[in-house]
Amino acid sequence: MRIPFVAGNWKMNTTVTEAEQLIFEMLEKLDRIEGVEKVLCPPFVSLVAVNMMLRGSSIKLGAQNMYFETAGAYTGEISPLMLRELCEFVILGHSERRWYFGETDEIVNKKVKVALTNKLKPILCVGERLAENEAGKTEEVVNRQVTAALNGAEPVSNLVVAYEPVWAIGTGKAASGEQAAATIQFIRDVLAKLWNKSIAQNLRILYGGSVTRANIAEFISHPEIDGALVGGASLKAEEFASIVEQTAEIKGRIK
Numbered sequence: 454m455r456i457p458f459v460a461g462n463w464k465m466n467t468t469v470t471e472a473e474q475l476i477f478e479m480l481e482k483l484d485r486i487e488g489v490e491k492v493l494c495p496p497f498v499s500l501v502a503v504n505m506m507l508r509g510s511s512i513k514l515g516a517q518n519m520y521f522e523t524a525g526a527y528t529g530e531i532s533p534l535m536l537r538e539l540c541e542f543v544i545l546g547h548s549e550r551r552w553y554f555g556e557t558d559e560i561v562n563k564k565v566k567v568a569l570t571n572k573l574k575p576i577l578c579v580g581e582r583l584a585e586n587e588a589g590k591t592e593e594v595v596n597r598q599v600t601a602a603l604n605g606a607e608p609v610s611n612l613v614v615a616y617e618p619v620w621a622i623g624t625g626k627a628a629s630g631e632q633a634a635a636t637i638q639f640i641r642d643v644l645a646k647l648w649n650k651s652i653a654q655n656l657r658i659l660y661g662g663s664v665t666r667a668n669i670a671e672f673i674s675h676p677e678i679d680g681a682l683v684g685g686a687s688l689k690a691e692e693f694a695s696i697v698e699q700t701a702e703i704k705g706r707i708k
């Protein structure tokens with residue numbers, strides 16, 4: 454049985470003060486929701502403060518990126534050793550990293566392997582761009598991204614995959630529940646071939662891209678979709694709590 458999973462990716466938003474305020478606003482409500490793994494991914498500079506605020510709660514912490522070396526002369530980079538003192542998860546291969554910062558499949562692969570060997574749980578993001586979608590290449594693209602990212606990695610159950618079609622991120626144009634469920638099932642089949650069926654069956658695969666309190670039900674009512682990676686809507690305490698609440702309620706019902 455896969456435990457539903459909802460993560461908030463705050464991206465490059467919130468100062469430390471604002472991050473503390475946002476945690477203050479959502480902590481109690483989120484903490485009480487059972488049956489969903491809840492993860493918040495604030496910017497690096499807020500990880501220490503948020504880590505302290507989340508102690509003793511049921512909410513877990515994640516980072517948004519990481520370098521693939523553990524230490525050394527890499528000015529400005531953050532290592533898995535630094536992160537693992539503070540958080541359990543790390544988002545890797547987000548499309549904004551791939552397209553704005555030139556992260557290739559090879560770089561994502563190095564990061565995934567280093568995260569796993571350092572006991573950080575990757576939230577691996579994959580997804581096609583608009584032109585690829587329109588050309589019918591969605592499966593080809595996600596197959597390539599998943600296969601490349603996991604190349605040489607030992608099969609593990611502490612990987613989370615997020616299917617985030619690039620055209621749906623921050624655009625208000627979410628995929629339909631059916632589209633997302635079909636691609637997520639395809640990703641699970643790719644994982645079954647790459648690793649094995651029983652591990653693939655146990656991995657959580659999320660949908661991400663313009664998820665809101667108004668459309669979350671459409672996604673998580675599909676048994677293939679184990680939860681959501683939420684961007685903009687995770688910056689609003691009420692809305693994010695509602696997304697997690699609906700996930701708990703709907704997944705609890707279809708269990």
Ligand code: 13P
Pocket residue numbers: 462547617621622623624625661662663664682683684685686
């Ligand atoms: P939005 O929810 O703002 O579309 O962002 C999705 C995302 O990229 C989460 O990682």
